[in-house]
Amino acid sequence: MSRTRATASLLRREFMALCTALGWSAASRADPRRQGAPTEEGLRIVTEELPPYNFGSASGAQGMTGLSTQVVQAVLQQLQLSVPIQSMPWARAYELARLNKDVLVYSIGRSAEREALFKWVGTIAPTDFYLFSHARHPVTLRRLEEARPYQVATVNEDIGEQFLEARGFVKGLNLQSSVRYEHNYDKLRRGRVDLWIMTELAARYIARRSGDDPDRALHKSLALPELGSAWYMAFGNKTSDAQVERFRAALDEVKRSGLYDQILQRWREGVEPAGALMAQGRGGRR
Numbered sequence: 001m002s003r004t005r006a007t008a009s010l011l012r013r014e015f016m017a018l019c020t021a022l023g024w025s026a027a028s029r030a031d032p033r034r035q036g037a038p039t040e041e042g043l044r045i046v047t048e049e050l051p052p053y054n055f056g057s058a059s060g061a062q063g064m065t066g067l068s069t070q071v072v073q074a075v076l077q078q079l080q081l082s083v084p085i086q087s088m089p090w091a092r093a094y095e096l097a098r099l100n101k102d103v104l105v106y107s108i109g110r111s112a113e114r115e116a117l118f119k120w121v122g123t124i125a126p127t128d129f130y131l132f133s134h135a136r137h138p139v140t141l142r143r144l145e146e147a148r149p150y151q152v153a154t155v156n157e158d159i160g161e162q163f164l165e166a167r168g169f170v171k172g173l174n175l176q177s178s179v180r181y182e183h184n185y186d187k188l189r190r191g192r193v194d195l196w197i198m199t200e201l202a203a204r205y206i207a208r209r210s211g212d213d214p215d216r217a218l219h220k221s222l223a224l225p226e227l228g229s230a231w232y233m234a235f236g237n238k239t240s241d242a243q244v245e246r247f248r249a250a251l252d253e254v255k256r257s258g259l260y261d262q263i264l265q266r267w268r269e270g271v272e273p274a275g276a277l278m279a280q281g282r283g284g285r286r
Contacts, residue, residue, distance in 0.1 A: 044103045045072065045085045046093040050181060052205040052267060053107045053125055053231060056087065067201075067267040068107045068231055071124040071251075074259050075233075078250040089179045091157040098236045102243060106233040109159030113166055119237060119244045122251045123230035125264070127199040129160065131222040134188050138219040139195060147222065150194035151176055153184035160197035163227055182206055195221060201268075 047054045053068040064085045076083060086093075097105035098117055109127070110120060131147060133139040141147055144167060152169065154161035156177045169175050176193050178184050185206045187193045196203070204214040233251070235244050254260050 040081055040083060040102075042102045043081070043083050044096070044100075045083050045106070046096055046103060047085060047087055047106050048090040048093055049087055050090075050107055050202060051209065052201065054085075054087070067263065068125045068233075070263045070267075071254065071260060072104075072106050072233060074254045074263070075247060075250045078253050079246065090155055091179075094157055097234065099238070100236060101238040101240075102235070103239070104233060104235055104247070107231040108234050110228055110230070110232050110234075111159055111163065113162055114159070117237065118234040119239060119241070121233040121235065121244060121247045124233050124251070125231040127201070127227070127229055127231055129197065129199055129224040129227040130203070130220045131224065132188070132196045132198060132203055133194060133219045133221045134191070135217055135219045137191065137194070139221045141222040144222065144224075147195060148174055150174065151192075152195045152197060153178065153187050153193040154197055155179065155181060155184065159227060160224075163224070164197065182210070185210060189217070197224070 047064065047069070049055050050066075050068075052066055054064055054066040055069075056064060064087055069085065072085070088096075093105050094108070097103040097108075104121075105118075106124060108114075108118070131139075131141065131144075131152070139147075139150060148169070152164065152175050154164065154171075154175050154177050156179055161171075161175065161177060164175060165171070171177050176184075176187065178187075181198065181202060184193070184196050184198070185203070188196045189210070189212070198206075200220075203218055207214040207217050233247070235247075
C-alpha cells in the first residue's frame, strides 16, 4: 500500500475514533443496507475524485474518504442518516445537483457565476487556488492576463475552468480540459501543459502520491484569491429551504462540537509532514 493510501486509512480510523469519543453513530461510513440508521427517500449525495478532499478508500470496500468526505459523514451522523456517497465525473455531479431536488454536492466552489444556481449549506474545507507550473520549467506571472499564451490544465466544468472561461480563456485554445486532476499533474510533469489550476493542498497531495516531492516539483506561478478560500456543500434550487436549513444546522453543530477542527487538523498533518500546512488560513466565505 502506498504511503498516501496508508495515511488515508489511518485517518479514516482516527475519524471513527473521534466520532466514537463524541458518542456519535458510525452508521454512514458503511453500506447503509447493513446499518440501522434511517435512509431518506430521494436524497442523493454526489462528488468527484479530488484527493485529499474526496476519493475512494484504499480497499474500495468502504466507499469514499477524505477531508471533505469526513465532514459530510459527520453531518449525516448528526442527522442520524445513512446515505451512500456517489463518486462521478465533476460535470455530471454538478449538473445532477443543479437540476434535481434533494441532491447534495460537496467540495464545490462558490463563485459569482454559481451563486444563484445553488442553495449553499456551508463551508467544509479550506482552499487556496494557484496557477502552478513545474519547477523544471517555472512560469512567473504578475497578473492573470499574462497566462493567456500558455497551455493551462483544467477539469471539465470545475470552478477553476469556469473562472478562466469567464475571463476569456478558451477550451482547445489555451485550456486543456480533463476529467481527472491526476491527469493534469501528469501533463504538467511531462511538459504537455505549462500551467495547472489547483488548490495547494490537492496539488501537493497529488504530487506526493505520484512519487514527487512537492517542494521540488511545484512552482506557484500566480495566486488566485478571487476563487475564494473554501469548498462548500450545496443543494440545487429545487431542494426545499427546510432541507437546506436542516443540513446547515447539522454542519454548524459539527463545527461547534470541535469535530470539524479535529478532522481538518488530522488531514493537514497526515497529508504533509507534521505542521507543514498549519500556517494556511481556515474557513472561507459563508
